[in-house]
Amino acid sequence: EPEVTQTPSHQVTQMGQEVILRCVPISNHLYFYWYRQILGQKVEFLVSFYNNEISEKSEIFDDQFSVERPDGSNFTLKIRSTKLEDSAMYFCASSESTGGLGNTIYFGEGSWLTVV
């Protein structure tokens, strides 16, 4: 069964450093997402991406964050100048379409980021 894959599964970084989280969405999916879940809290939307550009982003997704699809398969989230409060599980997700009936998003296993 096709799945969304994410790397790394866990990363520890020092405050102020930059991290890149990588994702390979399901191959025939066109829409890509990043979500964040701080320990014990709810899953929060960060950004959606379609046709090589951001289609929607939340208030959380400020200038510290960026996304990129550097090639035909990878989808990355870059976090610059990390802060302690960026420690969270970051989920990549993908879907065939968006907004309409029948659309479903599928999550990767997550990348656990710890900022120390």
Next chain:
Amino acid sequence: QKEVEQNSGPLSVPEGAIASLNCTYSDRGSQSFFWYRQYSGKSPELIMSIYSNGDKEDGRFTAQLNKASQYVSLLIRDSQPSDSATYLCAVNSPGGQNFVFGPGTRLSVLP
């Protein structure tokens, strides 16, 4: 601001009982509704989706949707200890580019 609300729980039920999980949403234009299960430290896993008013059954799971009341629920029949997890309700609106998740309800099925 689109909101999705759930009771945080924990909801405890004995093994074999029916677990009932509830969710309300604020965007009346919402059209697609999803239930995900999340085990601790794991990613959300899709259980069911529902788009039309009424019930939708899949094995031990039944999703119920009432758009007039802006309410969606999930029933789990013959609950098993392996069903112990956090259940997330998610809503996707037409034209929306993202899914909004509720805070989740923690379910504990006691052997």
